[in-house]
Amino acid sequence: MRIAVIGTGYVGLVTGTCFAETGNQVICVDIDAKKVEKMKNGVIPIYEPGLEELFLRNSNEGRLKFTTSLSEGIKDAQVIFLALPTPPGADGSADLKYILKVADDLGPILENYVVVIDKSTVPVGTAEKVQAAIAKNAKVEFDVVSNPEFLREGVAVEDFMKPDRVVIGTKSDKAKAVMTKLYAPLVRQGNPVIFMDERSAEMTKYAANAFLATKITFMNEIANLCEKVGANVDDIRRGIGTDSRIGKRFLFAGIGYGGSCFPKDVQALEKTSKENDYDFKILKAVMDVNENQKTKLIPMINEYFGGDLKGKTFAMWGLAFKPYTDDIREAPALYNIDALVEAGATIKAYDPEAMPNVEALVGDKITFTSGPYEALKDADALLIMTEWPQFRTPEFEVMNVLLKNKVIFDGRNLYELDEIAEKGYTYYSIGRETVNSKQ
Ligand SMILES: NC(=O)C1=CN([C@@H]2O[C@H](COP(=O)(O)OP(=O)(O)OC[C@H]3O[C@@H](n4cnc5c(N)ncnc54)[C@H](O)[C@@H]3O)[C@@H](O)[C@H]2O)C=CC1
Numbered sequence: 001m002r003i004a005v006i007g008t009g010y011v012g013l014v015t016g017t018c019f020a021e022t023g024n025q026v027i028c029v030d031i032d033a034k035k036v037e038k039m040k041n042g043v044i045p046i047y048e049p050g051l052e053e054l055f056l057r058n059s060n061e062g063r064l065k066f067t068t069s070l071s072e073g074i075k076d077a078q079v080i081f082l083a084l085p086t087p088p089g090a091d092g093s094a095d096l097k098y099i100l101k102v103a104d105d106l107g108p109i110l111e112n113y114v115v116v117i118d119k120s121t122v123p124v125g126t127a128e129k130v131q132a133a134i135a136k137n138a139k140v141e142f143d144v145v146s147n148p149e150f151l152r153e154g155v156a157v158e159d160f161m162k163p164d165r166v167v168i169g170t171k172s173d174k175a176k177a178v179m180t181k182l183y184a185p186l187v188r189q190g191n192p193v194i195f196m197d198e199r200s201a202e203m204t205k206y207a208a209n210a211f212l213a214t215k216i217t218f219m220n221e222i223a224n225l226c227e228k229v230g231a232n233v234d235d236i237r238r239g240i241g242t243d244s245r246i247g248k249r250f251l252f253a254g255i256g257y258g259g260s261c262f263p264k265d266v267q268a269l270e271k272t273s274k275e276n277d278y279d280f281k282i283l284k285a286v287m288d289v290n291e292n293q294k295t296k297l298i299p300m301i302n303e304y305f306g307g308d309l310k311g312k313t314f315a316m317w318g319l320a321f322k323p324y325t326d327d328i329r330e331a332p333a334l335y336n337i338d339a340l341v342e343a344g345a346t347i348k349a350y351d352p353e354a355m356p357n358v359e360a361l362v363g364d365k366i367t368f369t370s371g372p373y374e375a376l377k378d379a380d381a382l383l384i385m386t387e388w389p390q391f392r393t394p395e396f397e398v399m400n401v402l403l404k405n406k407v408i409f410d411g412r413n414l415y416e417l418d419e420i421a422e423k424g425y426t427y428y429s430i431g432r433e434t435v436n437s438k439q
């Protein structure tokens with residue numbers, strides 16, 4: 001099939017590359033000329049495990065091409081994916097300006113029947129708006145389909161190639177047939193393609209993200225209560241996760257959910273509720289709890305240092321909103337940087353992938369180190385913000401020498417309490433008893 005993908009961010013580039021891998025001819029369109037030039041020269045603009053290999057293979061074999069020209073990109077396309085940003089507008093609702101601009105531009109240049117696919121996360125009713133925007137100037141028949149994406153950053157290729165399910169919202173039989181053919185190679189393992197109407201597909205995406213954000217937040221509240229009653233949230237997680245009705249995944253307590261999607265999508269769904277005169281109380285609580293959770297370690301740090309952080313130096317391990325990505329959008333680390341710097345502290349940070357993005361954002365507000373141990377040198381304490389695997393089994397003997405105080409504030413519960421007590425560390429984590437080894 002001939003495919004155009006408009007927007008080459010995390011979703012667009014993965015979509016384009018993976019569909020090229022399944023044998024389609026793909027042209028990716030982006031307005032960012034620098035990015036397109038890079039990709040034309042075989043340079044992948046984002047870090048996503050496993051993507052580069054597929055990107056290079058399909059580019060070299062001529063199935064994956066790049067352009068800044070919408071008309072060149074969509075010429076002869078049978079399907080057009082819209083993988084454009086839908087950031088929060090000033091009032092919290094999803095801003096559709098990128099989507100509707102491209103829809104406006106598409107109308108006059110369509111030459112044959114085409115299926116236009118909303119891959120972006122968009123509020124209920126957007127397919128109809130896109131349909132209307134294209135129809136204003138279109139001279140040919142077309143369908144607009146809602147096909148939300150459920151991939152996670154860091155495992156995007158695997159999620160895309162082996163989806164738990166594919167959701168397709170359309171009432172058109174013609175579009176249904178095209179979509180069935182397109183996804184056939186990805187759903188061979190028996191994972192279902194679920195057809196529904198456009199509005200239900202749009203709502204499914206928000207329901208999935210809001211449910212997962214709620215699940216995490218529920219565990220964060222259990223963790224907060226565990227700290228008060230002297231229970232261990234990791235035991236609770238094991239104790240409830242084994243119940244197949246609850247499930248083992250997305251039960252990890254920590255310093256809140258971040259990323260480009262959960263925060264904005266929960267907010268946008270709450271906004272949709274409000275617009276429809278529905279008071280979605282759980283969503284409001286989820287946002288409220290998550291806001292506080294992000295800087296949950298700060299009072300603990302203050303407690304340890306007697307309320308005065310002026311002149312203190314903190315080593316920070318992890319900046320990305322989660323491991324295996326360089327994405328720092330809504331990363332809890334950023335909120336902690338702000339709070340600590342405001343309190344007069346200095347931060348030396350290390351992250352395997354996200355440092356360039358943080359540097360571009362905060363400049364010399366903090367310093368960056370070339371490895372995790374370098375960050376510890378003369379630091380008053382270690383803070384853990386992201387659970388990169390390399391932080392899980394550090395060399396404590398090396399750490400003992402570098403850190404001024406044997407104290408760790410861990411936002412991701414990387415270490416066992418008895419192990420850390422044995423090493424002589426004072427250890428604050430989430431939803432677990434504090435290990436106090438202070439002399
Ligand atoms: N990042 C993720 O893990 C997931 C994101 N989504 C949704 O997918 C959508 C896209 O998200 P990301 O890929 O993260 O966005 P992104 O911000 O990484 O990429 C968007 C791309 O679109 C380009 N663009 C903007 N206007 C354009 C135009 N007029 N023509 C061509 N290109 C244009 C930008 O230059 C950028 O390269 C959002 O709605 C998001 O909520 C859905 C599932 C997962």
Ligand SMILES: O=C(O)[C@H]1O[C@H](OP(=O)(O)OP(=O)(O)OC[C@H]2O[C@@H](n3ccc(=O)[nH]c3=O)[C@H](O)[C@@H]2O)[C@H](O)[C@@H](O)[C@@H]1O
Pocket residue numbers: 121149150151152153154209212216249250251252253254255256257258259260261262321322
């Ligand atoms: O719409 C989207 O963009 C995507 O949003 C999330 O994917 P992503 O944001 O890439 O990352 P997740 O793995 O879901 O993690 C999100 C946040 O929740 C946090 N989290 C996750 C799981 C957990 O148990 N505890 C927890 O605090 C992570 O640290 C991270 O900050 C969803 O998992 C995807 O299905 C969805 O497609």
